Amino acid sequence: MFLASGTFEYGLIYKRVTNKAGAIFTKGITARPRGGNPSPRVYETACGLINSVGLENPGVEIFCKDILPKMRKLKTRIFVNVAGFSVNDFVQIVGEIGTEVDGFELNVSCPNVEGGGVAFGRDPEVCSRVVAEVRKVTKLPVIVKLTANFCDPLVIGRRCVEAGADGISLINTLHAMAFDINKRKVMIKGGLSGPAIKPFALYCVNYLKDLEVPIIGVGGIMSGRDVYEFLLAGASAVEIGSATLRDPYAPLRIIKELESYTG
Amino acid sequence: MVLHRLSIIKKRWFTTSIFGLEFRLPGIRPLPGQFFQVQVDEGVDPFLNRPISIASYVNARLLIVVKVVGRGTRILGMKEPGEFVKMLGPFGRRFRPPKRKSLIVAGGIGIAPLHFMAEHLFRNKISFDVLYGVRRKDEFIFRDELAKMSERSVFVAERGYKKQETVVSKIQKMDLGDYGAAYACGPREMFIALQELNLPMPIYAFCEDFMGCGCGLCLGCAIMYKNEYHRICTDGPVLELGEIVFEV
Numbered sequence: 001m002f003l004a005s006g007t008f009e010y011g012l013i014y015k016r017v018t019n020k021a022g023a024i025f026t027k028g029i030t031a032r033p034r035g036g037n038p039s040p041r042v043y044e045t046a047c048g049l050i051n052s053v054g055l056e057n058p059g060v061e062i063f064c065k066d067i068l069p070k071m072r073k074l075k076t077r078i079f080v081n082v083a084g085f086s087v088n089d090f091v092q093i094v095g096e097i098g099t100e101v102d103g104f105e106l107n108v109s110c111p112n113v114e115g116g117g118v119a120f121g122r123d124p125e126v127c128s129r130v131v132a133e134v135r136k137v138t139k140l141p142v143i144v145k146l147t148a149n150f151c152d153p154l155v156i157g158r159r160c161v162e163a164g165a166d167g168i169s170l171i172n173t174l175h176a177m178a179f180d181i182n183k184r185k186v187m188i189k190g191g192l193s194g195p196a197i198k199p200f201a202l203y204c205v206n207y208l209k210d211l212e213v214p215i216i217g218v219g220g221i222m223s224g225r226d227v228y229e230f231l232l233a234g235a236s237a238v239e240i241g242s243a244t245l246r247d248p249y250a251p252l253r254i255i256k257e258l259e260s261y262t263g
Numbered sequence: 264m265v266l267h268r269l270s271i272i273k274k275r276w277f278t279t280s281i282f283g284l285e286f287r288l289p290g291i292r293p294l295p296g297q298f299f300q301v302q303v304d305e306g307v308d309p310f311l312n313r314p315i316s317i318a319s320y321v322n323a324r325l326l327i328v329v330k331v332v333g334r335g336t337r338i339l340g341m342k343e344p345g346e347f348v349k350m351l352g353p354f355g356r357r358f359r360p361p362k363r364k365s366l367i368v369a370g371g372i373g374i375a376p377l378h379f380m381a382e383h384l385f386r387n388k389i390s391f392d393v394l395y396g397v398r399r400k401d402e403f404i405f406r407d408e409l410a411k412m413s414e415r416s417v418f419v420a421e422r423g424y425k426k427q428e429t430v431v432s433k434i435q436k437m438d439l440g441d442y443g444a445a446y447a448c449g450p451r452e453m454f455i456a457l458q459e460l461n462l463p464m465p466i467y468a469f470c471e472d473f474m475g476c477g478c479g480l481c482l483g484c485a486i487m488y489k490n491e492y493h494r495i496c497t498d499g500p501v502l503e504l505g506e507i508v509f510e511v
Contacts, residue, residue, distance in 0.1 A: 009480050035492050038510040042475040042483035047308045053482050056492060195307045222307060245476040246312060249266060
């Protein structure tokens, strides 16, 4: 059981939880620092929320200098979520981080930024090029986080595996928006997460289960029972995301609950 | 930070839409501006917790005051004494107010965290005045308590019987020479208007936003402050008003 990207920062706030997890997936790291989007960045919807944080992060250089040394003291594995806007970005970020971590999750699916992001993840050609180029600069495990927004994740997943991906994680948040009806304008446009997307995430995992690499299931996991469902769907592991926003200790509870199912 | 499961020991409706819940919670030492992430329901809908500031903390008795503004706060308002409420916290940077004569400026439900501020100032023997405005006369809460703790208190209503006055119109007529600091909480429009007045003392704003986690994990509550985004939950919620940029 891993901590998903974007909902547990860098794992440094609730270390007791981080240290119990199989791995922490960092917030998306970009080549240059990013301030992120203006408020509102989160907006609650039925059984979940829309977020539009916009990949706020200090950039790879400061990440390596200030954050990674602190993360290396954690008693868990570190996967860096790499958010590039070009093939070069991915290669540069992975290259700069080097071997100080346990692996990478290529974020070809962030819906909250203009250019790159999800546009990348929809194109099998570009996706496989990203993976192939990253493969050349690292021997560490490379996981690709796929989108299911307006595309066929199986086609893209297959190409990523051919290009050398060691695993697939899915799904990233789904395109979503909400309106302020009083002002008659868009309240937020971003990515939907939480239990609302769990059935679809399960379907996607099951849809990709025959790929020759491990699948990490992500999407709306709130309980041990939910994890078990993802395992039944074909996932080898899961990431816990939005659940930690409601309760940062949720992963500890989920692990306990899962143990009661699996003995 | 701990997850508390607390039984409601007292409930009170201050107005038709504002209620208070009281809990016993020993062992915390909260400071003004700090808040709890209150779980609305055991189930996943509503999904997120509601950030609710501390309105009072005396003798291990925690009081939160909530205005019903949507579905989550409506569900909270249906809870009765004896029922349990889960909450995480206290969250928020520990802000220690300077020891200077100060002015509390509250608009509407913004009085909730400022009442706790008043308690704090009173306990620490820092003298202060209160300027508190609401829309309608019957919306005042904590009126007697504030009058008792402060040196001078001014209450204004936008739709009063005699005078129609707002916090912003009133503050312009006041002599502010005495104050070393002001603490403000209210609607966004009030903050923007106060900012434009360029008042002589530093104003500490008690900020709010939609929040995801409330504890720094999600970067969901961003505010443009000192030229970069800060998190209201962990860098605030008390921030210097002059350094905030209110975006569209």
